[in-house]
Amino acid sequence: MLRNLLFGGAALAVLAGAAFWFLTRPEGIGSSALAAVGPGDATRGERIFWAGGCASCHARPEAEGERLLELSGGLELETAFGTFVAPNISPDPAQGIGEWDESVFVNAMLHGVSPEGKHYYPAFPYPSYARMETQDVLDLFAYLKTLPPAAEETAPHRLSFPYTMRRGIGLWKLIYMHEEPLVELPADAPEAVLRGRYLVEGPGHCGECHTPRSFAGGLQFERWLAGAPALEGDGRVPNITPSSAGIGSWSVADITYYLESGFTPDFDSVGGEMVAVQKNMARLPEEDRAAIAAYLKAVPEVEGE
Known part of the structure; x- marks a missing residue:
């Protein structure tokens, strides 16, 4: 009996190891x-x-x-x-x-x-x-x-x-990892909002700093862009959803101008790690900054940070 149990346990361990090895294999594409x-x-x-x-x-x-x-x-x-x-x-x-x-x-x-x-x-x-x-x-x-x-x-x-x-x-x-868009938009969403979603969720990777993370370091998608502790050192990265805790009082024009100039509607200026980000955004065409702004006004509101 004991021998059978030991054999069964060993077999399960082998199967579990094989499953882990299969599920965790790096997957990519070939040149073709x-x-x-x-x-x-x-x-x-x-x-x-x-x-x-x-x-x-x-x-x-x-x-x-x-x-x-x-x-x-x-x-x-x-x-x-x-x-x-x-x-x-x-x-x-x-x-x-x-x-x-x-x-x-x-x-x-x-x-x-x-x-x-x-x-x-x-x-x-x-x-x-x-x-x-x-x-x-x-x-x-x-x-x-x-x-x-x-x-x-x-x-x-x-x-x-x-x-x-x-x-x-x-x-x-x-x-x-999710290849599909995170924010579901209506079928008749303006082209600018769709472009903004692509820029923010994809190449701009804004959520990597502005979204809180789980204990394992993954993004908490239910609190998308709701602000988070800074990945490095102290401080917090702000909420940039259109809520009262975020940038709800900012207009599309305000956000667009901030990304271009670094100045907020309250006559403050960009600071911290966002300085480099804003300088990058300033190099984009005006239409891209406006698209990012339109998307940020369209994402679900999340209160708090």
Whole structure:
């Protein structure tokens, strides 16, 4: 009897391990899957670059002006899970992504999978980028290839067990990665609101900072954009839903102007981590800023932070 129980327990353990290994496997696409997508366009890609705030994490820390385009990485993000270091994504073939092809870049952006077939940590906001159009990702890649190579090698992440176990991120992805839009809009929603949803939920990854997280670090989608503790250090990221606790008193024009100028309707100015974000938004076409504003006025109101 005992022997049978031990055998049964061992068999269950093997099955559980096999199920875990299957469910957590990194999944991506091959080069052939991109055959139906047009070639990347660097001009369009520059627009996505600023919408996505790529330089805010991947430029040299404290970089300004043209040096924002030298994507040598090195920025350290200190979180409750450990310290993550933004990698070099310049076209340098040794330290950057100069040797990547389109499918490798698409797998990183849309699936959070590395060239080695491992899960990336979601400190890289691929759960938001997963909502991007593949064409936009290819356009971004085309633009990145036009930027100056940077030969700096970045330091590794500094994490402790169990966060060093990347395989478990596969389960995290099953729970927290959603390719479909988060906010359901009416069928007759204006084109500007639809465009704003795409920019905010996808390349802009606004929810990564403005939405509270669970104990596992996943976004609490039921409190979308309701404000959250800052990922680094003290302080809070504000509620940007159209509620009384958020930006309900701001008009579409107010939000649009804030994203362009950094000035609020109350004659205050942008501060903290939002400074870099606002500078990125200021580089977008006026229609994109207005679309973001229209979407923020259309999301569900959530009170409190």
